[in-house]
Amino acid sequence: MVPGLPIETLTSLHVAISLVGISSGLLLFIRMIAGRDVSAVSIVFLVTTAATTATGFLYPVSSAGVRHLVGVASLATLSVAVVSLYVFRLAGAWRAVYVIAALVALYFNCSAAVVQACRRLLPVAGDVEGDPQTYILFAQGALLVLFIVLGALVLRMPRERPQRTSAISPL
Numbered sequence: 001m002v003p004g005l006p007i008e009t010l011t012s013l014h015v016a017i018s019l020v021g022i023s024s025g026l027l028l029f030i031r032m033i034a035g036r037d038v039s040a041v042s043i044v045f046l047v048t049t050a051a052t053t054a055t056g057f058l059y060p061v062s063s064a065g066v067r068h069l070v071g072v073a074s075l076a077t078l079s080v081a082v083v084s085l086y087v088f089r090l091a092g093a094w095r096a097v098y099v100i101a102a103l104v105a106l107y108f109n110c111s112a113a114v115v116q117a118c119r120r121l122l123p124v125a126g127d128v129e130g131d132p133q134t135y136i137l138f139a140q141g142a143l144l145v146l147f148i149v150l151g152a153l154v155l156r157m158p159r160e161r162p163q164r165t166s167a168i169s170p171l
Contacts, residue, residue, distance in 0.1 A: 007059075010058055013055060014052065014056060014058075017051045018052045018109060018112070018113060020044070020048045021048035021049040021051070022106070022110055024041055024044040024045040025045045025105075025109065025110075026106070027045075028042060028102065029102075029103070029106070029150055029154055032154045033153050035157055035158060045102065046081060046082060049074070050078050053074045053078075057071055067112070070108055070111075074109070077101050077104045078101070078105050080097065080101040081097075081098050081101035084101065096155055103151045106147070107143065111140050114136070114140055114143055115136055122135060
C-alpha cells in the first residue's frame, strides 16, 4: 500500500490502468490478425499491463496468495515479451514467442477482470444456483478457449502485410 493513498483511489487507478491494458491488448491482437503495424500499441499494452500488475501488488494483504503468483507470472511473461520484441526484434521464432507471451499476459489481465466481475455481479444476480466459483471457472475456461483461438489466428498470419501502392503514385 502507498502511504497516504486511499484504497478507493488505488482501486480506481488500478482499474483504469487495467482497462487500458486490456483494450490495448485486444487492439494489438486485432492489428496482428489484420497484418497491421503494432509498434505503438505494443508499447501501450506492455507498459499498462506491467503497471496493472505493479499496482495489484500495492493492496494490503496478510499473506501471499494466488493473485501474487499470477502477478509474478505476469511480470515474467511480460519480460519475455519485451525481450522478444526489443532485443530479438521478432526475428524467426521470436515472433511466436512474443505472440504467446503477450497473449498469456493479456489472459492473466482479462482473467483477473473476469474474477472481479463475477465476484461483484453474481451476488447482484440473486438466485444464482450452485457455487459461484463454478461460474468463475466456467467463465475463465471460456476465456481460455477464446485466447487459444486468438493465438492460433495470429500465429497463422504473416508478420505484416505489405502496404498497397496506389496505381497513381505522386511525383
